[in-house]
Amino acid sequence: MPTPPDRHYAVTHEWIRTEDDLIVVGITxxxxxxxxxxxxxxxxxxxxxxxxGDPAGVVESVKTASDIHAPVTGDVIAFNDALSDNPGLLNESPYDTWIFKMRAENPDERSGWLDAAGYEERAGIR
Structure with missing residues (x-):
């Protein structure tokens, strides 16, 4: 699946999209x-x-568990409740399924964010 160029990425495999004044987070x-x-x-x-960088939540699979990290400093304002009943939505459509939303303290805080090409290179998927 191609890595969408319309968002940023963390080395910890979260995708990050800005939506007005919110930060929307999912996994790659x-x-x-x-x-x-x-x-x-x-x-x-x-x-x-x-x-x-703080852990914001967790994703668990049949193999392992992994933390989901906050990409910025701020307040968590929403969780995608659909994932409570159907966590497999992330397997089916990871780039269309968000996990949580934040209101950033400093919207310009983008330390370590990668573009799609940079993420693919760091993740070894190029």
Whole structure:
């Protein structure tokens, strides 16, 4: 699956898209592929203040569990409740399925964000 060029990426395999004044976060196709069939997505606490890089939640598969990280400092304002009942949405359509949304303290905080080509190179998928 091609890596969409309309967003940024973290070395920890999250995709990051800005939507007005919000930061929308999901996981990449590479992440869901390496994890395998997802059985749980959660532990995201709406209302929590996080620093960039802090664990924001978890994705669990039949193989392993992995943290999802905050790409910026700010407040978690939404969790995609559809994932509670159907975590496999991330396997089926990782770039169309968001996990959580944040309101950034500093919207220009983009430390370490990669473009699609940079992410593919770092993830070894080129």
């Amino acid at each position: 196709d590479t992440a869901q592929d390496r994890l395998g069939d997802l059985v749980f997505v959660g532990d995201v606490k709406v209302g929590t203040r996080l620093a960039a």
